[in-house]
Amino acid sequence: xxxxxxxxxxxxxxxxxxxxxxxxxxxxxxxxxxxxxxxxxxxxxxxxxxxxxxxxxxxxxxxxxxxxxxxxxxxxxxxxxxxxxxxxxxxxxxxxxxxxxxxxxxxxxxxxxxxxxxxxxxxxxxxxxxxxxxxxxxxxxxxxxxxxxxxxxxxxxxxxxxxxxxxxxxxxxxxxxxxxxxxxxxxxxxxxxxxxxxxxxxxxxxxxxxxxxxxxxxxxxxxxxxxxxxxxxxxxxxxxxxxxxxxxxxxxxxx
Amino acid sequence: xxxxxxxxxxxxxxxxxxxxxxxxxxxxxxxxxxxxxxxxxxxxxxxxxxxxxxxxxxxxxxxxxxxxxxxxxxxxxxxxxxxxxxxxxxxxxxxxxxxxxxxxxxxxxxxxxxxxxxxxxxxxxxxxxxxxxxxxxxxxxxxxxxxxxxxxxxxxxxxxxxxxxxxxxxxxxxxxxxxxxxxxxxxxxxxxxxxxxxxxxxxxxxxxxxxxxxxxxxxxxxxxxxxxxxxxxxxxxxxxxxxxxxxxxxxxxxxxxxxxxxxxxxxxxxxx
Ligand SMILES: Nc1ncnc2c1ncn2[C@@H]1O[C@H](COP(=O)(O)OP(=O)(O)OP(=O)(O)O)[C@@H](O)[C@H]1O
Ligand SMILES: [Mg+2]
Numbered sequence: 365x366x367x368x369x370x371x372x373x374x375x376x377x378x379x380x381x382x383x384x385x386x387x388x389x390x391x392x393x394x395x396x397x398x399x400x401x402x403x404x405x406x407x408x409x410x411x412x413x414x415x416x417x418x419x420x421x422x423x424x425x426x427x428x429x430x431x432x433x434x435x436x437x438x439x440x441x442x443x444x445x446x447x448x449x450x451x452x453x454x455x456x457x458x459x460x461x462x463x464x465x466x467x468x469x470x471x472x473x474x475x476x477x478x479x480x481x482x483x484x485x486x487x488x489x490x491x492x493x494x495x496x497x498x499x500x501x502x503x504x505x506x507x508x509x510x511x512x513x514x515x516x517x518x519x520x521x522x523x524x525x526x527x528x529x530x531x532x533x534x535x536x537x538x539x540x541x542x543x544x545x546x547x548x549x550x551x552x553x554x555x556x557x558x559x560x561x562x563x564x565x566x567x568x569x570x571x572x573x574x575x576x577x578x579x580x581x582x583x584x585x586x587x588x589x590x591x592x593x594x595x596x597x598x599x600x601x602x603x604x605x606x607x608x609x610x611x612x613x614x615x616x617x618x619x
Numbered sequence: 620x621x622x623x624x625x626x627x628x629x630x631x632x633x634x635x636x637x638x639x640x641x642x643x644x645x646x647x648x649x650x651x652x653x654x655x656x657x658x659x660x661x662x663x664x665x666x667x668x669x670x671x672x673x674x675x676x677x678x679x680x681x682x683x684x685x686x687x688x689x690x691x692x693x694x695x696x697x698x699x700x701x702x703x704x705x706x707x708x709x710x711x712x713x714x715x716x717x718x719x720x721x722x723x724x725x726x727x728x729x730x731x732x733x734x735x736x737x738x739x740x741x742x743x744x745x746x747x748x749x750x751x752x753x754x755x756x757x758x759x760x761x762x763x764x765x766x767x768x769x770x771x772x773x774x775x776x777x778x779x780x781x782x783x784x785x786x787x788x789x790x791x792x793x794x795x796x797x798x799x800x801x802x803x804x805x806x807x808x809x810x811x812x813x814x815x816x817x818x819x820x821x822x823x824x825x826x827x828x829x830x831x832x833x834x835x836x837x838x839x840x841x842x843x844x845x846x847x848x849x850x851x852x853x854x855x856x857x858x859x860x861x862x863x864x865x866x867x868x869x870x871x872x873x874x875x876x877x878x879x880x881x882x883x884x885x886x887x888x889x890x891x
Binding site: 419421439441443444445447448449451453455456457464465467468469496516 | 784786787789790791792793794795796800804805808811883886887
Protein backbone atom coordinates (compact mmCIF):
# COMPACT_ATOMS: atom_id res chain seq x y z
CA UNK A 365 0.00 0.00 0.00
CA UNK A 366 1.51 3.33 -1.05
CA UNK A 367 1.61 5.89 1.70
CA UNK A 368 -0.57 8.89 1.05
CA UNK A 369 0.02 10.72 4.29
CA UNK A 370 3.17 10.77 6.35
CA UNK A 371 4.00 12.41 9.67
CA UNK A 372 7.67 12.82 10.50
CA UNK A 373 8.72 13.69 14.02
CA UNK A 374 5.78 16.00 14.61
CA UNK A 375 5.90 17.93 17.90
CA UNK A 376 3.69 20.72 19.12
CA UNK A 377 4.32 23.07 21.99
CA UNK A 378 1.56 25.57 22.78
CA UNK A 379 2.77 28.94 23.99
CA UNK A 380 0.53 30.86 26.30
CA UNK A 381 0.81 33.52 28.95
CA UNK A 382 0.90 30.89 31.71
CA UNK A 383 3.77 29.00 30.13
CA UNK A 384 4.20 26.32 27.55
CA UNK A 385 2.31 23.10 27.11
CA UNK A 386 3.86 20.31 25.14
CA UNK A 387 0.92 18.59 23.49
CA UNK A 388 2.68 16.30 21.03
CA UNK A 389 6.15 14.82 21.08
CA UNK A 390 7.85 13.29 18.10
CA UNK A 391 4.95 11.52 16.44
CA UNK A 392 5.63 9.66 13.20
CA UNK A 393 3.37 7.35 11.24
CA UNK A 394 2.06 6.97 7.76
CA UNK A 395 -1.31 6.18 6.30
CA UNK A 396 -1.87 4.33 3.05
CA UNK A 397 -4.39 5.14 0.39
CA UNK A 398 -7.88 3.93 1.28
CA UNK A 399 -6.85 3.00 4.83
CA UNK A 400 -9.04 3.65 7.86
CA UNK A 401 -6.83 4.62 10.79
CA UNK A 402 -8.04 5.45 14.28
CA UNK A 403 -6.21 7.43 16.91
CA UNK A 404 -7.04 6.71 20.53
CA UNK A 405 -5.51 8.17 23.64
CA UNK A 406 -6.31 9.43 27.12
CA UNK A 407 -8.45 12.55 27.20
CA UNK A 408 -6.51 15.77 26.79
CA UNK A 409 -3.46 13.99 25.39
CA UNK A 410 -3.34 15.98 22.17
CA UNK A 411 -5.49 14.06 19.67
CA UNK A 412 -7.38 17.09 18.36
CA UNK A 413 -4.13 19.00 18.13
CA UNK A 414 -2.68 16.23 16.01
CA UNK A 415 -5.66 16.29 13.62
CA UNK A 416 -5.50 20.09 13.36
CA UNK A 417 -1.82 19.84 12.43
CA UNK A 418 -2.58 17.23 9.77
CA UNK A 419 -5.34 19.50 8.44
CA UNK A 420 -2.95 22.44 8.31
CA UNK A 421 -4.99 24.52 10.79
CA UNK A 422 -2.00 24.61 13.17
CA UNK A 423 1.68 24.48 12.37
CA UNK A 424 3.80 21.85 14.11
CA UNK A 425 6.57 23.25 16.32
CA UNK A 426 8.93 20.78 14.69
CA UNK A 427 8.56 17.96 12.24
CA UNK A 428 6.37 17.94 9.18
CA UNK A 429 3.34 16.42 7.53
CA UNK A 430 3.58 15.20 3.95
CA UNK A 431 0.74 14.44 1.59
CA UNK A 432 1.84 12.56 -1.51
CA UNK A 433 5.36 13.58 -0.64
CA UNK A 434 4.75 17.34 -0.46
CA UNK A 435 4.91 19.15 2.84
CA UNK A 436 1.63 20.55 4.15
CA UNK A 437 1.56 24.27 4.90
CA UNK A 438 -1.72 26.07 5.49
CA UNK A 439 -5.15 24.54 4.95
CA UNK A 440 -4.76 21.66 2.59
CA UNK A 441 -7.33 21.15 -0.15
CA UNK A 442 -6.71 17.42 -0.03
CA UNK A 443 -8.28 17.23 3.38
CA UNK A 444 -11.84 17.15 4.63
CA UNK A 445 -12.07 17.83 8.34
CA UNK A 446 -15.20 16.85 10.21
CA UNK A 447 -15.49 18.21 13.71
CA UNK A 448 -17.27 16.76 16.70
CA UNK A 449 -20.48 18.76 16.20
CA UNK A 450 -22.29 18.76 12.89
CA UNK A 451 -21.96 22.58 12.80
CA UNK A 452 -24.80 22.88 10.32
CA UNK A 453 -25.85 26.51 9.82
CA UNK A 454 -29.43 26.81 11.03
CA UNK A 455 -30.45 29.40 8.45
CA UNK A 456 -29.43 27.27 5.50
CA UNK A 457 -31.36 24.39 4.05
CA UNK A 458 -29.70 20.98 4.15
CA UNK A 459 -28.76 21.30 0.49
CA UNK A 460 -27.25 24.75 1.02
CA UNK A 461 -25.35 23.45 4.04
CA UNK A 462 -24.00 20.58 2.00
CA UNK A 463 -22.83 23.01 -0.70
CA UNK A 464 -21.08 25.31 1.80
CA UNK A 465 -17.61 23.83 1.36
CA UNK A 466 -17.86 24.06 -2.42
CA UNK A 467 -19.09 27.63 -2.09
CA UNK A 468 -16.15 28.64 0.10
CA UNK A 469 -13.63 26.99 -2.20
CA UNK A 470 -15.34 28.58 -5.23
CA UNK A 471 -15.99 25.21 -6.75
CA UNK A 472 -19.71 25.56 -7.41
CA UNK A 473 -20.29 24.24 -10.89
CA UNK A 474 -23.17 22.21 -12.32
CA UNK A 475 -20.97 19.11 -12.04
CA UNK A 476 -19.99 19.58 -8.39
CA UNK A 477 -23.58 20.44 -7.46
CA UNK A 478 -24.75 17.31 -9.18
CA UNK A 479 -22.16 15.29 -7.28
CA UNK A 480 -23.42 16.74 -3.99
CA UNK A 481 -27.01 15.97 -4.98
CA UNK A 482 -25.97 12.42 -5.83
CA UNK A 483 -24.44 12.04 -2.38
CA UNK A 484 -27.66 13.36 -0.83
CA UNK A 485 -29.66 10.82 -2.83
CA UNK A 486 -27.30 7.96 -2.13
CA UNK A 487 -27.34 8.52 1.60
CA UNK A 488 -31.03 9.14 2.00
CA UNK A 489 -31.17 12.90 2.53
CA UNK A 490 -32.39 14.08 -0.85
CA UNK A 491 -36.03 14.20 0.28
CA UNK A 492 -34.92 16.45 3.12
CA UNK A 493 -32.76 18.77 1.03
CA UNK A 494 -35.07 21.77 1.43
CA UNK A 495 -35.57 21.29 5.16
CA UNK A 496 -33.68 23.20 7.80
CA UNK A 497 -31.25 21.45 10.18
CA UNK A 498 -33.59 21.88 13.14
CA UNK A 499 -36.13 19.67 11.36
CA UNK A 500 -33.73 16.70 11.15
CA UNK A 501 -32.73 14.03 13.63
CA UNK A 502 -29.22 13.94 15.11
CA UNK A 503 -28.17 11.06 12.88
CA UNK A 504 -29.41 12.79 9.74
CA UNK A 505 -27.65 16.00 10.69
CA UNK A 506 -24.39 14.13 11.18
CA UNK A 507 -24.82 12.49 7.79
CA UNK A 508 -25.43 15.92 6.23
CA UNK A 509 -22.20 17.16 7.81
CA UNK A 510 -20.37 14.16 6.38
CA UNK A 511 -21.78 14.84 2.91
CA UNK A 512 -20.73 18.50 3.24
CA UNK A 513 -17.18 17.24 3.87
CA UNK A 514 -17.30 14.66 1.07
CA UNK A 515 -18.76 17.11 -1.47
CA UNK A 516 -15.38 18.85 -1.87
CA UNK A 517 -13.88 15.47 -2.79
CA UNK A 518 -11.10 15.34 -0.22
CA UNK A 519 -8.48 12.62 -0.57
CA UNK A 520 -8.14 12.34 3.15
CA UNK A 521 -10.90 12.55 5.69
CA UNK A 522 -10.28 13.59 9.30
CA UNK A 523 -12.98 12.78 11.84
CA UNK A 524 -12.66 14.26 15.31
CA UNK A 525 -15.02 12.37 17.60
CA UNK A 526 -17.55 12.87 14.88
CA UNK A 527 -20.11 10.56 16.49
CA UNK A 528 -19.71 11.29 20.16
CA UNK A 529 -22.61 13.75 20.31
CA UNK A 530 -25.08 11.02 19.38
CA UNK A 531 -27.00 8.58 21.51
CA UNK A 532 -25.83 4.98 21.51
CA UNK A 533 -28.42 3.49 19.13
CA UNK A 534 -28.00 6.22 16.50
CA UNK A 535 -24.28 5.98 16.86
CA UNK A 536 -24.15 2.24 16.16
CA UNK A 537 -26.35 2.63 13.11
CA UNK A 538 -24.50 5.71 11.85
CA UNK A 539 -21.01 4.23 12.24
CA UNK A 540 -22.14 1.28 10.16
CA UNK A 541 -23.55 3.72 7.60
CA UNK A 542 -20.46 5.87 7.53
CA UNK A 543 -18.15 2.89 7.25
CA UNK A 544 -20.12 1.81 4.20
CA UNK A 545 -20.03 5.30 2.71
CA UNK A 546 -16.31 5.77 3.22
CA UNK A 547 -15.33 2.35 1.90
CA UNK A 548 -17.58 2.87 -1.11
CA UNK A 549 -16.09 6.30 -1.81
CA UNK A 550 -12.62 4.77 -1.20
CA UNK A 551 -11.65 7.52 1.22
CA UNK A 552 -8.56 7.52 3.34
CA UNK A 553 -9.72 8.24 6.85
CA UNK A 554 -8.15 9.22 10.14
CA UNK A 555 -10.55 9.13 13.06
CA UNK A 556 -10.01 10.35 16.59
CA UNK A 557 -12.18 8.75 19.23
CA UNK A 558 -12.54 7.99 22.92
CA UNK A 559 -14.58 4.95 22.20
CA UNK A 560 -12.53 1.74 21.98
CA UNK A 561 -15.30 -0.47 20.55
CA UNK A 562 -16.01 2.18 17.94
CA UNK A 563 -12.43 2.31 16.73
CA UNK A 564 -12.05 -1.49 16.65
CA UNK A 565 -15.26 -1.81 14.69
CA UNK A 566 -14.23 0.67 12.00
CA UNK A 567 -10.46 0.70 11.61
CA UNK A 568 -7.80 -1.07 9.63
CA UNK A 569 -5.22 0.24 12.05
CA UNK A 570 -5.33 1.77 15.52
CA UNK A 571 -2.70 4.15 16.82
CA UNK A 572 -2.60 4.31 20.60
CA UNK A 573 -1.13 7.48 22.07
CA UNK A 574 0.40 8.01 25.50
CA UNK A 575 -0.93 10.65 27.85
CA UNK A 576 0.22 14.21 27.27
CA UNK A 577 2.61 14.91 25.63
CA UNK A 578 1.27 12.44 23.10
CA UNK A 579 3.73 9.91 21.69
CA UNK A 580 2.91 6.82 19.68
CA UNK A 581 2.59 4.01 22.24
CA UNK A 582 1.58 1.19 19.96
CA UNK A 583 0.04 0.50 16.57
CA UNK A 584 -2.47 -2.32 16.13
CA UNK A 585 -3.40 -3.92 12.84
CA UNK A 586 -7.04 -4.90 12.87
CA UNK A 587 -7.97 -7.64 10.49
CA UNK A 588 -11.35 -9.21 10.06
CA UNK A 589 -12.26 -11.88 7.53
CA UNK A 590 -14.31 -10.97 4.47
CA UNK A 591 -17.99 -10.93 5.42
CA UNK A 592 -17.54 -9.65 8.95
CA UNK A 593 -15.82 -6.37 8.20
CA UNK A 594 -18.80 -4.09 8.75
CA UNK A 595 -18.79 -2.46 12.18
CA UNK A 596 -21.89 -4.25 13.44
CA UNK A 597 -20.54 -7.62 12.28
CA UNK A 598 -17.17 -6.99 13.94
CA UNK A 599 -18.83 -6.38 17.25
CA UNK A 600 -20.13 -9.95 17.18
CA UNK A 601 -16.82 -11.51 16.15
CA UNK A 602 -14.89 -13.56 18.76
CA UNK A 603 -11.71 -11.43 18.31
CA UNK A 604 -13.47 -8.27 19.31
CA UNK A 605 -13.26 -8.75 23.06
CA UNK A 606 -9.57 -9.66 22.99
CA UNK A 607 -8.71 -6.54 21.01
CA UNK A 608 -10.78 -4.44 23.33
CA UNK A 609 -8.88 -5.74 26.35
CA UNK A 610 -5.49 -5.15 24.75
CA UNK A 611 -6.21 -1.53 23.91
CA UNK A 612 -7.97 -0.90 27.19
CA UNK A 613 -4.89 -2.08 29.05
CA UNK A 614 -2.62 0.14 26.97
CA UNK A 615 -4.72 3.20 27.61
CA UNK A 616 -4.06 2.61 31.29
CA UNK A 617 -7.15 4.34 32.57
CA UNK A 618 -7.12 5.08 36.29
CA UNK A 619 -10.31 6.27 37.89
CA UNK B 620 -62.66 9.79 16.55
CA UNK B 621 -61.79 12.10 13.66
CA UNK B 622 -63.48 15.16 12.20
CA UNK B 623 -63.70 15.93 8.51
CA UNK B 624 -60.18 17.43 8.18
CA UNK B 625 -58.51 14.46 9.77
CA UNK B 626 -57.93 16.49 12.91
CA UNK B 627 -58.70 14.62 16.08
CA UNK B 628 -61.36 15.83 18.45
CA UNK B 629 -58.75 16.47 21.12
CA UNK B 630 -56.78 18.66 18.73
CA UNK B 631 -59.90 20.72 17.91
CA UNK B 632 -60.60 21.05 21.58
CA UNK B 633 -57.02 22.16 22.20
CA UNK B 634 -57.06 24.76 19.42
CA UNK B 635 -60.40 26.11 20.60
CA UNK B 636 -59.05 26.41 24.14
CA UNK B 637 -55.97 28.34 22.93
CA UNK B 638 -58.13 30.67 20.85
CA UNK B 639 -60.47 31.29 23.75
CA UNK B 640 -57.50 32.07 25.97
CA UNK B 641 -56.17 34.56 23.43
CA UNK B 642 -59.51 36.35 23.08
CA UNK B 643 -59.82 36.50 26.84
CA UNK B 644 -56.40 38.12 27.17
CA UNK B 645 -57.24 40.70 24.51
CA UNK B 646 -60.55 41.56 26.14
CA UNK B 647 -58.85 41.89 29.52
CA UNK B 648 -56.20 44.17 28.05
CA UNK B 649 -58.80 46.53 26.61
CA UNK B 650 -60.71 46.39 29.88
CA UNK B 651 -57.65 47.32 31.94
CA UNK B 652 -56.88 50.16 29.56
CA UNK B 653 -60.44 51.45 29.55
CA UNK B 654 -60.61 51.02 33.33
CA UNK B 655 -57.55 53.20 33.89
CA UNK B 656 -58.89 55.87 31.52
CA UNK B 657 -62.30 55.78 33.20
CA UNK B 658 -60.80 55.96 36.69
CA UNK B 659 -58.63 58.88 35.61
CA UNK B 660 -61.65 60.68 34.13
CA UNK B 661 -63.83 60.07 37.20
CA UNK B 662 -61.13 61.10 39.67
CA UNK B 663 -60.56 64.27 37.64
CA UNK B 664 -64.29 65.00 37.51
CA UNK B 665 -64.57 64.51 41.30
CA UNK B 666 -61.58 66.82 41.75
CA UNK B 667 -59.67 64.09 43.60
CA UNK B 668 -56.82 64.78 41.19
CA UNK B 669 -56.12 68.21 39.81
CA UNK B 670 -57.06 68.06 36.14
CA UNK B 671 -55.12 71.25 35.52
CA UNK B 672 -51.87 69.42 36.34
CA UNK B 673 -52.79 65.81 35.57
CA UNK B 674 -55.18 66.58 32.72
CA UNK B 675 -57.89 64.02 31.96
CA UNK B 676 -58.76 61.68 29.09
CA UNK B 677 -61.52 63.94 27.80
CA UNK B 678 -59.30 66.99 27.89
CA UNK B 679 -56.51 65.06 26.17
CA UNK B 680 -58.90 63.91 23.45
CA UNK B 681 -60.09 67.49 22.95
CA UNK B 682 -56.51 68.79 22.88
CA UNK B 683 -55.41 66.18 20.33
CA UNK B 684 -58.33 66.85 18.02
CA UNK B 685 -57.56 70.57 18.31
CA UNK B 686 -53.88 69.93 17.57
CA UNK B 687 -54.60 68.00 14.40
CA UNK B 688 -55.65 71.19 12.63
CA UNK B 689 -52.77 72.96 14.30
CA UNK B 690 -49.80 71.15 12.79
CA UNK B 691 -49.76 68.05 15.02
CA UNK B 692 -48.86 65.86 12.07
CA UNK B 693 -45.90 68.11 11.33
CA UNK B 694 -44.62 67.76 14.91
CA UNK B 695 -45.07 64.00 14.84
CA UNK B 696 -43.37 63.86 11.47
CA UNK B 697 -40.36 65.83 12.68
CA UNK B 698 -39.87 63.64 15.74
CA UNK B 699 -40.32 60.45 13.73
CA UNK B 700 -37.86 61.57 11.09
CA UNK B 701 -35.21 62.52 13.64
CA UNK B 702 -35.69 59.27 15.53
CA UNK B 703 -35.63 57.19 12.38
CA UNK B 704 -32.45 58.77 11.04
CA UNK B 705 -30.84 58.67 14.48
CA UNK B 706 -31.52 55.04 15.21
CA UNK B 707 -30.78 53.87 11.69
CA UNK B 708 -27.43 55.67 11.56
CA UNK B 709 -26.60 54.71 15.15
CA UNK B 710 -27.25 51.04 14.45
CA UNK B 711 -25.55 50.96 11.04
CA UNK B 712 -22.52 52.91 12.19
CA UNK B 713 -22.31 50.87 15.39
CA UNK B 714 -22.45 47.61 13.46
CA UNK B 715 -19.84 48.85 11.01
CA UNK B 716 -17.48 49.85 13.83
CA UNK B 717 -18.08 46.52 15.59
CA UNK B 718 -17.20 44.75 12.35
CA UNK B 719 -13.92 46.63 12.05
CA UNK B 720 -13.07 45.92 15.68
CA UNK B 721 -13.88 42.22 15.20
CA UNK B 722 -11.55 42.22 12.24
CA UNK B 723 -8.65 43.73 14.12
CA UNK B 724 -7.79 42.34 17.56
CA UNK B 725 -5.28 45.08 18.19
CA UNK B 726 -7.78 47.85 17.51
CA UNK B 727 -10.43 46.24 19.70
CA UNK B 728 -7.89 45.83 22.50
CA UNK B 729 -7.04 49.52 22.27
CA UNK B 730 -10.65 50.67 22.03
CA UNK B 731 -12.16 48.50 24.74
CA UNK B 732 -11.59 50.75 27.78
CA UNK B 733 -12.60 53.84 25.80
CA UNK B 734 -15.85 52.21 24.75
CA UNK B 735 -16.61 51.05 28.27
CA UNK B 736 -16.09 54.58 29.65
CA UNK B 737 -18.15 56.16 26.88
CA UNK B 738 -20.87 53.61 27.49
CA UNK B 739 -21.32 54.55 31.12
CA UNK B 740 -21.18 58.27 30.35
CA UNK B 741 -24.65 59.88 30.12
CA UNK B 742 -24.53 61.03 26.50
CA UNK B 743 -27.10 63.79 27.12
CA UNK B 744 -24.41 65.54 29.14
CA UNK B 745 -22.66 66.17 25.85
CA UNK B 746 -25.78 67.98 24.55
CA UNK B 747 -24.41 71.54 24.79
CA UNK B 748 -21.15 70.50 23.11
CA UNK B 749 -23.04 68.74 20.33
CA UNK B 750 -25.24 71.77 19.74
CA UNK B 751 -22.22 74.00 19.30
CA UNK B 752 -20.46 71.45 17.16
CA UNK B 753 -23.37 70.43 14.93
CA UNK B 754 -25.32 73.67 15.01
CA UNK B 755 -28.58 74.38 16.81
CA UNK B 756 -31.15 72.50 14.77
CA UNK B 757 -32.19 69.14 13.53
CA UNK B 758 -28.56 68.04 12.96
CA UNK B 759 -27.77 68.41 16.65
CA UNK B 760 -30.85 66.42 17.63
CA UNK B 761 -29.94 63.61 15.26
CA UNK B 762 -26.36 63.56 16.56
CA UNK B 763 -27.64 63.25 20.14
CA UNK B 764 -29.86 60.36 19.02
CA UNK B 765 -26.91 58.66 17.32
CA UNK B 766 -24.58 59.24 20.26
CA UNK B 767 -27.01 57.61 22.62
CA UNK B 768 -27.41 54.38 20.60
CA UNK B 769 -23.99 54.08 18.97
CA UNK B 770 -21.81 52.82 21.81
CA UNK B 771 -24.29 50.24 23.05
CA UNK B 772 -24.55 48.95 19.51
CA UNK B 773 -20.78 48.70 19.10
CA UNK B 774 -20.34 46.87 22.40
CA UNK B 775 -23.24 44.45 21.98
CA UNK B 776 -22.54 43.64 18.33
CA UNK B 777 -18.84 43.15 19.02
CA UNK B 778 -19.50 40.80 21.89
CA UNK B 779 -22.00 38.94 19.69
CA UNK B 780 -19.42 38.65 16.91
CA UNK B 781 -16.69 37.50 19.27
CA UNK B 782 -18.92 34.90 20.89
CA UNK B 783 -19.96 33.31 17.62
CA UNK B 784 -19.77 29.53 17.95
CA UNK B 785 -16.03 28.85 17.62
CA UNK B 786 -16.65 25.37 16.25
CA UNK B 787 -18.67 26.79 13.34
CA UNK B 788 -15.83 29.19 12.63
CA UNK B 789 -13.37 26.28 12.71
CA UNK B 790 -15.64 24.39 10.34
CA UNK B 791 -15.58 27.11 7.66
CA UNK B 792 -11.88 27.62 8.30
CA UNK B 793 -11.32 23.94 7.60
CA UNK B 794 -12.66 24.60 4.10
CA UNK B 795 -10.05 27.33 3.72
CA UNK B 796 -12.23 30.34 4.56
CA UNK B 797 -10.46 33.62 5.33
CA UNK B 798 -11.72 36.41 7.57
CA UNK B 799 -14.09 37.89 5.01
CA UNK B 800 -15.85 34.60 4.34
CA UNK B 801 -15.91 33.70 8.04
CA UNK B 802 -17.69 37.00 8.63
CA UNK B 803 -20.20 36.86 5.81
CA UNK B 804 -21.04 33.17 6.01
CA UNK B 805 -21.04 32.57 9.76
CA UNK B 806 -20.37 35.49 12.08
CA UNK B 807 -22.81 38.03 10.67
CA UNK B 808 -25.75 35.68 9.98
CA UNK B 809 -25.32 34.15 13.46
CA UNK B 810 -25.80 37.61 14.95
CA UNK B 811 -28.82 38.76 13.00
CA UNK B 812 -30.90 38.16 16.12
CA UNK B 813 -28.59 40.42 18.17
CA UNK B 814 -28.86 43.09 15.49
CA UNK B 815 -32.65 43.13 15.64
CA UNK B 816 -32.72 43.11 19.41
CA UNK B 817 -30.47 46.17 19.21
CA UNK B 818 -32.71 47.83 16.63
CA UNK B 819 -35.61 47.43 19.05
CA UNK B 820 -33.62 48.76 21.99
CA UNK B 821 -32.25 51.58 19.87
CA UNK B 822 -35.69 52.87 18.93
CA UNK B 823 -36.31 53.60 22.59
CA UNK B 824 -32.82 55.04 23.08
CA UNK B 825 -33.03 57.25 20.00
CA UNK B 826 -36.42 58.56 21.08
CA UNK B 827 -34.88 59.54 24.42
CA UNK B 828 -32.07 61.27 22.52
CA UNK B 829 -34.46 63.05 20.18
CA UNK B 830 -36.77 64.28 22.94
CA UNK B 831 -33.80 65.47 25.00
CA UNK B 832 -32.38 67.17 21.90
CA UNK B 833 -35.72 68.82 21.19
CA UNK B 834 -35.87 70.04 24.80
CA UNK B 835 -32.57 71.78 24.14
CA UNK B 836 -32.85 73.33 20.68
CA UNK B 837 -35.88 72.60 18.58
CA UNK B 838 -38.72 74.59 17.06
CA UNK B 839 -40.81 71.58 16.18
CA UNK B 840 -41.43 68.01 17.31
CA UNK B 841 -43.12 66.29 20.23
CA UNK B 842 -40.28 67.21 22.59
CA UNK B 843 -40.72 70.82 21.61
CA UNK B 844 -44.49 70.58 22.31
CA UNK B 845 -43.80 69.12 25.73
CA UNK B 846 -41.35 71.87 26.67
CA UNK B 847 -43.62 74.54 25.22
CA UNK B 848 -46.66 73.14 27.05
CA UNK B 849 -44.68 73.14 30.29
CA UNK B 850 -43.57 76.71 29.85
CA UNK B 851 -47.08 78.03 29.21
CA UNK B 852 -48.63 75.78 31.87
CA UNK B 853 -50.69 73.85 29.35
CA UNK B 854 -50.51 70.42 30.94
CA UNK B 855 -53.12 69.08 28.53
CA UNK B 856 -50.64 69.68 25.74
CA UNK B 857 -47.83 67.97 27.68
CA UNK B 858 -49.92 64.90 28.51
CA UNK B 859 -51.28 64.66 24.96
CA UNK B 860 -47.77 64.82 23.52
CA UNK B 861 -46.55 62.14 25.91
CA UNK B 862 -49.40 59.85 24.93
CA UNK B 863 -48.77 60.41 21.22
CA UNK B 864 -45.10 59.70 21.89
CA UNK B 865 -46.01 56.36 23.47
CA UNK B 866 -48.09 55.45 20.43
CA UNK B 867 -45.30 56.47 18.05
CA UNK B 868 -42.76 54.37 19.99
CA UNK B 869 -45.07 51.35 19.95
CA UNK B 870 -45.66 51.65 16.21
CA UNK B 871 -41.94 51.91 15.48
CA UNK B 872 -41.28 48.85 17.60
CA UNK B 873 -43.91 46.92 15.65
CA UNK B 874 -42.35 48.07 12.39
CA UNK B 875 -38.98 46.66 13.42
CA UNK B 876 -40.59 43.42 14.58
CA UNK B 877 -42.16 43.09 11.11
CA UNK B 878 -38.85 43.91 9.48
CA UNK B 879 -37.18 41.20 11.56
CA UNK B 880 -39.64 38.57 10.34
CA UNK B 881 -39.03 39.72 6.80
CA UNK B 882 -35.23 39.74 7.18
CA UNK B 883 -35.21 36.22 8.59
CA UNK B 884 -37.25 35.02 5.67
CA UNK B 885 -34.92 36.85 3.32
CA UNK B 886 -31.84 35.27 4.91
CA UNK B 887 -33.34 31.83 4.56
CA UNK B 888 -34.52 32.60 1.05
CA UNK B 889 -31.20 34.02 -0.11
CA UNK B 890 -29.35 30.92 1.06
CA UNK B 891 -31.83 28.47 -0.41
N1 LIG C 1 -4.93 26.57 21.40
C1 LIG C 1 -4.34 26.05 22.49
N2 LIG C 1 -3.51 26.79 23.25
C2 LIG C 1 -2.92 26.27 24.35
N3 LIG C 1 -3.11 25.01 24.77
C3 LIG C 1 -3.93 24.21 24.07
C4 LIG C 1 -4.59 24.69 22.90
N4 LIG C 1 -5.35 23.67 22.40
C5 LIG C 1 -5.14 22.62 23.23
N5 LIG C 1 -4.30 22.93 24.23
C6 LIG C 1 -3.83 22.02 25.29
O1 LIG C 1 -3.16 20.95 24.67
C7 LIG C 1 -3.51 19.72 25.27
C8 LIG C 1 -4.06 18.77 24.23
O2 LIG C 1 -5.32 19.26 23.76
P1 LIG C 1 -6.18 18.49 22.67
O3 LIG C 1 -7.45 19.21 22.52
O4 LIG C 1 -5.37 18.27 21.48
O5 LIG C 1 -6.42 17.10 23.40
P2 LIG C 1 -7.44 15.93 23.05
O6 LIG C 1 -6.69 14.67 23.18
O7 LIG C 1 -8.11 16.21 21.77
O8 LIG C 1 -8.46 16.08 24.24
P3 LIG C 1 -9.93 15.51 24.35
O9 LIG C 1 -9.77 14.06 24.65
O10 LIG C 1 -10.49 16.25 25.51
O11 LIG C 1 -10.62 15.79 23.05
C9 LIG C 1 -4.51 20.05 26.36
O12 LIG C 1 -3.82 20.03 27.59
C10 LIG C 1 -4.99 21.43 26.04
O13 LIG C 1 -5.23 22.14 27.22
MG1 LIG D 1 -10.24 16.58 21.27
